[in-house]
Amino acid sequence: MYANPLALENGQHTIFLRRLPNINALKIVLRRFFRFVFFLLPFVLSCVFYKLRQSSSLAGFPSYMHKHT
Numbered sequence: 001m002y003a004n005p006l007a008l009e010n011g012q013h014t015i016f017l018r019r020l021p022n023i024n025a026l027k028i029v030l031r032r033f034f035r036f037v038f039f040l041l042p043f044v045l046s047c048v049f050y051k052l053r054q055s056s057s058l059a060g061f062p063s064y065m066h067k068h069t
Helices: 004-018 022-055 062-067
Strands: none
Touching: none
16 A cells, blocks of 8 residues: 555544544634634735726726715
8 A cells, every 4th residue: 555645634633533522622713713804804805896897897886986085
């Protein structure tokens, strides 16, 4: 059998799942994840609004939003 690099990860994940009653670690991971998501959120929203502003079907809506912000 060849050494599978995923076997070590799966072993770590099962160890992590066995420690699941330790909710504090899970809370820390979720807090970091949500902080990362909220950090990226403005960039994603600005990109989406830029694409919407360029599209012809919703051309009036983003320009209206842009005037009133």
